[in-house]
Amino acid sequence: MDFTDFPFDRQTCGLRIESYGHTADDVVFIWKQGDNVQVARNIHIDQFTATKFVTGYCNVTTSTGEYTCLKVDFTFERHAGEVMVRAYLPSIGLVLLSWAALWTSSTSTEVRILAPMVALLVMDNLVGSMNQYDFPHTSYTKAVDSWTAFCLTFVFLILLYMTATDYVLRVTQSAKKVESKRTSATPKTVNSVCVVG
CATH class of the missing domain: 1.20.58.390 (Neurotransmitter-gated ion-channel transmembrane domain)
Structure with a gap:
């Protein structure tokens, strides 16, 4: 599962149905035509909605023979x-x-x-x-x-x-207080000139 986009993620879950004991000469799995996957309507997942189903084949050939396989991938979208x-x-x-x-x-x-x-x-x-x-x-x-x-x-x-x-x-208020104390403590001199004529 990839949670990179959580909680807006989509998860794909695969299901494989295959034969291990019988080769394709004995058992062959084939998808039914039309409605291959049917989902029961009464099944509910709280956090997800099933959005799509993709079916296919995943036949495998080994040294002991060919084995048939069906696959279905369910895609679920999270409710965010x-x-x-x-x-x-x-x-x-x-x-x-x-x-x-x-x-x-x-x-x-x-x-x-x-x-x-x-x-x-x-x-x-x-x-x-x-x-x-x-x-x-x-x-x-x-x-x-x-x-x-x-x-x-x-x-x-x-x-x-x-x-x-x-x-x-x-700092600025403290500097203003220091400056105002400095100016109020300094004696003020008034230079006035009087002209009589």
């Missing part, structure tokens, strides 16, 4: 709705929550830092639990992994941006 509700929509909401920090007042530092930090922690917990319990375990990256990595990176960059802007605001 559950993963959309459990992974994509929450991650979009958390990214939007981190964006909310961009529109808060520059004086409310706690909110500006806390919103992306909470979004980052919740997103990390969400991704960890989904990868541990809900998603197939693979040694390669799936589409949902790329999506969640993008969202985590985006929220982390918002957090870095908020931290950097808060630091710059504090």
Whole structure:
């Protein structure tokens, strides 16, 4: 199975029917004309819909003779709705929550830092639990992994941006306070010229 496009993947499962004990001289498998494959309507797979069936022959010739074989490949398409509700929509909401920090007042530092930090922690917990319990375990990256990595990176960059802007605001406010103290502590001299005529 290839989960590269998970949860938008299609899986193909093959079924082979062949004779190992009897050669083609004894047993010959032939597909029935017309409706070769029939699927019971009362069978339901929760996560998949069967989209097509491809039939064919897979006869094998060995040193002991020729053996007949029938093959059918079933193609199943995954229903992505559950993963959309459990992974994509929450991650979009958390990214939007981190964006909310961009529109808060520059004086409310706690909110500006806390919103992306909470979004980052919740997103990390969400991704960890989904990868541990809900998603197939693979040694390669799936589409949902790329999506969640993008969202985590985006929220982390918002957090870095908020931290950097808060630091710059504090430094500039501190510099302004020092400058205003310096100018208020310096005695002011007034040079006035009086012309009498």
